Amino acid sequence: xxxxxxxxxxxxxxxxxxxxxxxxxxxxxxxxxxxxxxxxxxxxxxxxxxxxxxxxxxxxxxxxxxxxxxxxxxxxxxxxxxxxxxxxxxxxxxxxxxxxxxxxxxxxxxxxxx
Amino acid sequence: xxxxxxxxxxxxxxxxxxxxxxxxxxxxxxxxxxxxxxxxxxxxxxxxxxxxxxxxxxxxxxxxxxxxxxxxxxxxxxxxxxxxxxxxxxxxxxxxxxxxxxxxxxxxxxxxxx
Numbered sequence: 001x002x003x004x005x006x007x008x009x010x011x012x013x014x015x016x017x018x019x020x021x022x023x024x025x026x027x028x029x030x031x032x033x034x035x036x037x038x039x040x041x042x043x044x045x046x047x048x049x050x051x052x053x054x055x056x057x058x059x060x061x062x063x064x065x066x067x068x069x070x071x072x073x074x075x076x077x078x079x080x081x082x083x084x085x086x087x088x089x090x091x092x093x094x095x096x097x098x099x100x101x102x103x104x105x106x107x108x109x110x111x112x113x114x
Numbered sequence: 115x116x117x118x119x120x121x122x123x124x125x126x127x128x129x130x131x132x133x134x135x136x137x138x139x140x141x142x143x144x145x146x147x148x149x150x151x152x153x154x155x156x157x158x159x160x161x162x163x164x165x166x167x168x169x170x171x172x173x174x175x176x177x178x179x180x181x182x183x184x185x186x187x188x189x190x191x192x193x194x195x196x197x198x199x200x201x202x203x204x205x206x207x208x209x210x211x212x213x214x215x216x217x218x219x220x221x222x223x224x225x226x227x228x
Binding site: 004006031033035040041042043044048050055056059095097100101102105108 | 118145146150156157158159160163165205207212213214215216217218219220221
């Protein structure tokens with residue numbers, strides 16, 4: 001497709017369950033970012049991939065959060081033992097690699113933890 | 115500590131008039147600034163950007179102005195249209211190799227009244 005695709009659009013899980021969120025970036029985009037957006041807030045950076053290499057995971061809130069991009073295209077954000085404070089919209093963005101490039105976003109996954 | 119600040123949570127303008135959205139930042143290392151538009155239940159859509167080597171960038175009805183000494187930027191929309199009604203986010207990044215993670219403001223909700 002032409003844009004960044006994220007699935008599922010909505011996910012409801014019980015506290016303690018594991019969830020996996022998928023991101024399919026724009027073809028040819030080397031850089032991939034994950035952000036978390038709480039209600040009424042701006043997005044906050046979670047992690048950055050350059051191809052398959054995770055170069056920055058400084059924004060991951062705890063070791064329950066794990067992201068991968070094994071073949072340098074599709075990425076998965078996994079949250080283990082979910083907690084209520086994990087409820088948020090998770091946004092994925094991709095961009096070209098070099099220079100000052102805009103990031104292009106998917107529509108996000110709205111995660112609700114009950 | 116909010117490094118990117120949008121001090122107006124909301125703005126209302128008449129159709130055909132100018133909309134001016136403001137953004138302030140504190141980190142002098144930021145060298146690339148972007149505006150995104152967001153509709154409910156959708157991801158942010160890139161609108162326009164500006165590099166710190168410029169003080170103005172224009173794209174159709176949208177113009178972004180950057181005042182580095184004041185650490186201030188603004189987005190002008192002329193003329194405003196009802197379809198411009200959305201939340202507008204200001205974002206900034208610093209040069210950290212290819213990891214240009216975005217730091218976001220809280221957004222300004224723009225309502226353009228017919």
